Amino acid sequence: MAFHPIIDIDQERIWGYEALVRGVDGQSAASVLSAVTEANRYVFDQACRVKAIELAGANLSAASDSRLSINFMPNAVYEPRACIRATLEAAARAGFSPNRLMFEFTENERMDTSHVANIVAEYKRMGFTTAIDDFGAGYAGLGLLAQFQPDLIKIDMELLRGVDSSVARQAIVAGIVAMAKALGITVLAEGVETGGELATLRAAGISLFQGYLFAKPQVETFATREQLQLVA
Numbered sequence: 001m002a003f004h005p006i007i008d009i010d011q012e013r014i015w016g017y018e019a020l021v022r023g024v025d026g027q028s029a030a031s032v033l034s035a036v037t038e039a040n041r042y043v044f045d046q047a048c049r050v051k052a053i054e055l056a057g058a059n060l061s062a063a064s065d066s067r068l069s070i071n072f073m074p075n076a077v078y079e080p081r082a083c084i085r086a087t088l089e090a091a092a093r094a095g096f097s098p099n100r101l102m103f104e105f106t107e108n109e110r111m112d113t114s115h116v117a118n119i120v121a122e123y124k125r126m127g128f129t130t131a132i133d134d135f136g137a138g139y140a141g142l143g144l145l146a147q148f149q150p151d152l153i154k155i156d157m158e159l160l161r162g163v164d165s166s167v168a169r170q171a172i173v174a175g176i177v178a179m180a181k182a183l184g185i186t187v188l189a190e191g192v193e194t195g196g197e198l199a200t201l202r203a204a205g206i207s208l209f210q211g212y213l214f215a216k217p218q219v220e221t222f223a224t225r226e227q228l229q230l231v232a
Contacts, residue, residue, distance in 0.1 A: 001052050002217035005228065006069065006188065009198070010207040014225055016067030016102060017060075018210065019052035020217050036073075045076035046083070050090040053101075057094020059222050067129060069102040074111045080122035104131035104154065117148040124151070131188070136176070149183050157191020157211070164196035170204070177205050 001019050008015040021032050036044050049070050056068040077083045091098050103123055105116065120130045130150040137156035145153075155176060163169040180187045189201045192211030201209070215223045 001048070001055055002219045003055075003222050004210060004217040005215050005223050006067075007209045007214050007228065008207055009202065009209055012225075014066050014223070014228070015208055016069055016100075017056070017222055018069040018104075018217075019048070019056075019071070021048055021071075022219055026219075041073055041076040042078070042083075045073045046086050049087045053087065053090040053096055054094050055220055056222075057091070057096040060096070062095055062097070065100065067100050067102045068096070069104055069129075069131070071133065072103050072105055074105050074116045074119060077115075077119050080119045081126075084123075084126065099127050102129035102131055102152070104133045104152075106133040113144060113147055116144070120148050120150055133190075136172075145179070145183065145185075149185055152186040152188055152208075153180060154188045154190045154210070160189055160191060160197060160201065161193075162197070164194070164200040170200065173201065173204050173206075181205075 002022050003017040003019055005014050006016040006018060007013075021029050023032050049072070052068060052070050060066055060068070087101070088098060090096075091101070105119075123130050129152065131152040131154060132144060132150050133154045134156040135153040136159045153176070155173065159169060159172060161169075163173060177187055186208065187206050188208040188210060189197075189206050190210040192198055192201065192209050192213050194213060198209065198213060214228050
């Protein structure tokens with residue numbers, strides 16, 4: 001697993017880390033995910049969760065409140081409470097509080113939205129933070145938010161690229177931020193690469209960021225605040 005920090009720019013701290021799958025010989029996430037099939041999806045999803053939690057427990061202080069964000073595959077979760085057992089057991093073994101776990105799913109995969117709504121509702125009831133990744137790039141889009149509200153949405157990087165020089169992108173971001181505020185949802189901007197993008201998104205009211213501007217994902221390593229490029 002590689003870990004990519006999520007920054008709270010207003011407080012100049014690491015809000016959390018997203019766990020990203022990598023091959024044992026350095027293969028990319030795309031390479032690894034291309035080998036996932038219907039037959040092995042559940043086992044793969046569970047193995048990724050356990051590995052990420054084990055590494056977080058070994059490397060992040062129990063006194064820290066930094067979250068661990070885990071991507072999950074909705075189609076691999078047949079029943080939320082049954083499928084979470086290995087996750088909770090791994091957290092107990094690692095001494096990592098389950099309240100620090102965030103589960104995010106991408107809307108790029110076709111899914112049964114009622115099934116996803118049930119997963120999100122159960123995860124929220126269990127005290128986990130929930131998030132939609134790549135918001136604005138997938139199949140369901142706003143329809144997902146009409147059916148259920150996660151704690152957080154991560155705006156897709158393609159919507160944010162060059163936002164500082166695009167009136168259209170600025171208008172779209174402003175609309176997402178206003179909608180999220182009305183629904184009580186936190187917004188995170190992912191894939192931020194330039195100071196101009198950061199400044200524009202901060203002006204739009206976003207404080208959580210992720211991107212190469214701050215740090216790149218590090219394999220089995222958690223970047224510290226001192227290693228980050230925190231741009232004022």
